[in-house]
Amino acid sequence: MPNDKLPPLAVVAIPAFQDNYLWLLVRGKSAAVVDPGDAAPVRATLERLDLDLCAIVLTHHHRDHIGGVSALCAAYGAGSLPVYGPAAESIAGVTVPLEDGAVVRLESLALELQVIAVPGHTRGHIAYYADVLPRPLLFCGDTLFGGGCGRLFEGTPVQMQASLARLAALPDATLVYCAHEYTLANLRFARAVEPDNAALLRRELEDQARRARSEPTVPFALVGERATNPFLRWDAPAVKAAAEARVKGASLSAAATFAAIRAWKDRF
Numbered sequence: 387m388p389n390d391k392l393p394p395l396a397v398v399a400i401p402a403f404q405d406n407y408l409w410l411l412v413r414g415k416s417a418a419v420v421d422p423g424d425a426a427p428v429r430a431t432l433e434r435l436d437l438d439l440c441a442i443v444l445t446h447h448h449r450d451h452i453g454g455v456s457a458l459c460a461a462y463g464a465g466s467l468p469v470y471g472p473a474a475e476s477i478a479g480v481t482v483p484l485e486d487g488a489v490v491r492l493e494s495l496a497l498e499l500q501v502i503a504v505p506g507h508t509r510g511h512i513a514y515y516a517d518v519l520p521r522p523l524l525f526c527g528d529t530l531f532g533g534g535c536g537r538l539f540e541g542t543p544v545q546m547q548a549s550l551a552r553l554a555a556l557p558d559a560t561l562v563y564c565a566h567e568y569t570l571a572n573l574r575f576a577r578a579v580e581p582d583n584a585a586l587l588r589r590e591l592e593d594q595a596r597r598a599r600s601e602p603t604v605p606f607a608l609v610g611e612r613a614t615n616p617f618l619r620w621d622a623p624a625v626k627a628a629a630e631a632r633v634k635g636a637s638l639s640a641a642a643t644f645a646a647i648r649a650w651k652d653r654f
């Protein structure tokens with residue numbers, strides 16, 4: 387929807403708890419919040435920037451992603467605030483349950499979000515993709531992280547690998563907004579899997595420098611993730627070989643390679 391008069395879309399990071407990012411989508415004076423685990427920092431940001439909250443968007447049912455929903459609904463909208471969330475999970479306060487392929491139209495932000503079902507971390511986890519200029523945006527909760535992926539609390543490795551494959555198929559330039567700052571720990575593990583991956587070593591230095599300056603490593607571009615994240619690299623010969631050595635198996639499938647790397651990371 388190109389429109390010269392439209393103010394630009396911005397994404398504001400709201401740090402919360404130890405290492406969560408709550409994401410605020412902003413256009414003009416309108417805002418939507420993704421995964422408000424805590425209401426207080428969201429309210430403070432809305433007040434500081436003088437914004438109206440128009441929608442809440444949820445990826446999955448974990449407390450650190452939904453804990454602020456009821457307080458935000460009480461403070462804004464007086465019961466009329468739409469709350470989008472996965473149809474396959476029961477989350478108190480959700481007013482618009484979403485299935486794979488649904489489209490969320492946020493009128494006041496002139497923004498459409500496409501829903502992608504990504505089961506694995508939880509059974510009903512969904513991600514939101516916005517095909518906008520200059521670069522597409524992906525809000526993926528706890529599915530894909532910088533250099534890593536979410537733990538399999540409810541889903542199977544087969545499900546999670548298929549979910550990550552769908553995200554990995556999005557355009558190169560897509561900016562990935564995940565919900566946690568886990569990148570450096572993930573890259574330490576990635577280096578154990580692929581010690582000779584030059585792109586990975588470069589990325590680790592860059593992200594270490596960012597953290598040293600207290601800057602987030604999120605968002606990150608999908609193209610760099612495919613080059614460095616072992617949980618998207620089930621086809622890379624070095625990752626496959628590392629997985630096969632780990633489980634003493636031969637010619638592992640993509641899902642079995644992913645499963646072996648995920649199990650390794652759980653004990654790393």
Ligand code: ZN
Pocket residue numbers: 446448507528
């Ligand atoms: Zn979670």
Ligand code: FE
Pocket residue numbers: 448450451528565566
């Ligand atoms: Fe989380």
